[in-house]
Amino acid sequence: MIATNRAADTVIILIVLLLAWQALHQIVGATALPSPVPTLAYLAKLVPSERFAENAWATLVCFFYALILSYGIGLAIGVWMGVHRLSGAVGEPILISLYTLPKVTLYPVVLLIFGLSLSGRVTFGAMHGVLPVALLTMSAIRNIPPVYLKSARTLHLSRWQTILTVLFPATLPEVVVGLRIGFTLTLLGVLLAEMFAAKQGLGFLIINAMQLLQTEEMVAVAVVLFAFAAVANALLLWIEHRLHRRV
Amino acid sequence: MSRVGWIRIAVIAIAIALLEASCRLGLIDHRVVIPPSEMADALVHLLISGQDNDQILRTFGIVVLAAVISAIGGFALGVIIHALPRVRQSLDPFFATYYAVPIFIFYPVMIVIFGLSAIPIVLMGVATAIVAMIIATLNGLDRVPQVLTKVACVHRMGRIATALLLKLPAAAPHLFTGLKLAVSYAFIGVIASEFILAPAGLGRVISDAYTDFDNRKMYALMLLLIIVATVVNMFLHAVDQHLAERRGIGKA
Numbered sequence: 001m002i003a004t005n006r007a008a009d010t011v012i013i014l015i016v017l018l019l020a021w022q023a024l025h026q027i028v029g030a031t032a033l034p035s036p037v038p039t040l041a042y043l044a045k046l047v048p049s050e051r052f053a054e055n056a057w058a059t060l061v062c063f064f065y066a067l068i069l070s071y072g073i074g075l076a077i078g079v080w081m082g083v084h085r086l087s088g089a090v091g092e093p094i095l096i097s098l099y100t101l102p103k104v105t106l107y108p109v110v111l112l113i114f115g116l117s118l119s120g121r122v123t124f125g126a127m128h129g130v131l132p133v134a135l136l137t138m139s140a141i142r143n144i145p146p147v148y149l150k151s152a153r154t155l156h157l158s159r160w161q162t163i164l165t166v167l168f169p170a171t172l173p174e175v176v177v178g179l180r181i182g183f184t185l186t187l188l189g190v191l192l193a194e195m196f197a198a199k200q201g202l203g204f205l206i207i208n209a210m211q212l213l214q215t216e217e218m219v220a221v222a223v224v225l226f227a228f229a230a231v232a233n234a235l236l237l238w239i240e241h242r243l244h245r246r247v
Numbered sequence: 248m249s250r251v252g253w254i255r256i257a258v259i260a261i262a263i264a265l266l267e268a269s270c271r272l273g274l275i276d277h278r279v280v281i282p283p284s285e286m287a288d289a290l291v292h293l294l295i296s297g298q299d300n301d302q303i304l305r306t307f308g309i310v311v312l313a314a315v316i317s318a319i320g321g322f323a324l325g326v327i328i329h330a331l332p333r334v335r336q337s338l339d340p341f342f343a344t345y346y347a348v349p350i351f352i353f354y355p356v357m358i359v360i361f362g363l364s365a366i367p368i369v370l371m372g373v374a375t376a377i378v379a380m381i382i383a384t385l386n387g388l389d390r391v392p393q394v395l396t397k398v399a400c401v402h403r404m405g406r407i408a409t410a411l412l413l414k415l416p417a418a419a420p421h422l423f424t425g426l427k428l429a430v431s432y433a434f435i436g437v438i439a440s441e442f443i444l445a446p447a448g449l450g451r452v453i454s455d456a457y458t459d460f461d462n463r464k465m466y467a468l469m470l471l472l473i474i475v476a477t478v479v480n481m482f483l484h485a486v487d488q489h490l491a492e493r494r495g496i497g498k499a
Contacts, residue, residue: 006339006340012337013338013340013341024360028360032359033359086251090251090254093255094255094258096484097477100476101473101476102439102472104435104438105472107442108456108457108465108469109279109469111457112279113279184347188351191349192443195354196443196454207355207444215356221352222352230344230348233348
């Protein structure tokens, strides 16, 4: 029942968004914003094309590497700062101020170091994703109820048993929240990097389409990315809810 | 200041000193990163010369404008949505997805619609910030204790008096958290938009300096942005913490 309600709500939102799109199209005219039907028709032609596949692949590869870096480094920092209290207390405000910084300003530095390369875009994507993963992992470890650790000691669990059967399951739900936000922000970072300076990728495709005033292509690529991000987020949210219910 | 605070300052100072030393010793190429002292020097000179001050003021003006629109608009929308439970329920998946979508992909669409002016930048700032304010308003209104509504009933207070005297103060800490997020999101939205494409503004100047290999100017302005963002965030964080402590959920 709840599931059908949620599905209905999602459909309602999609319909409202499409209507808003159509209304905006009527107001600003076809050159500025194509209406939904021709755009979706264009989308159906664009997605199977080789040009789209190449650029989508470029973005995916870049995103994949950036995500591995975000998760790896973020989890490492988070675990360290969660376990070692002093580092956590010292580092948390620093991480929070870095988190709220508009990191896009630092992109030229990344470009100067790495040049216009894949590694530059990967680094920039990872810069966005590392911080939420680290901050939420740290708070997950800090928020473990002390009674869990006490019962582990009472049961004479070994170090590894404690980590695998107590610490890992107890921290997992909150860590997954961090991984979801990290996913989102890494994608944002990769796309921003492609929009600012790149010769391939979906971000580049959007900017290029804008400069050539191919509004249909621009909106079509934006719709693809929107759908990708929304579906991935829904999937991760679903995992998150399942984990929270289990605990 | 606490011991932890001193250690934190020491860590930051050592990091800056290490960067300075590696730049001076030539471990880091001067064409890639300039020493922090030179950044600060360049910033002071740039601000005194005043050649980019109008761009700087323009950008911060847009950030303030976007933050104000988001705060007021987000609060108003939050109150309206809170009063309509069915609408709110339908909007839940939308709020859960909103920040997952990289909304910057719609910036070029805005430029095509509104032209290359300040309007798309303000809109991007508002688009990044307003939803955080709406969510915070909803949270705040949700957490107004039932007992307050009952007190209002007992005292026969009117709707407006209840809203102003009880609900607003009770929701205030959450509203401030929303305001804090709105300011930092508006900042990020505006700067990032200016960076990608803009007729003027701080982001544009930094990106131009990068294209011209004018490292002194680029790093000076980056330093300015980092300082402003950090100071504003630290101030908002401190006020937020103070309010949280007052409602008794903050870190002691």
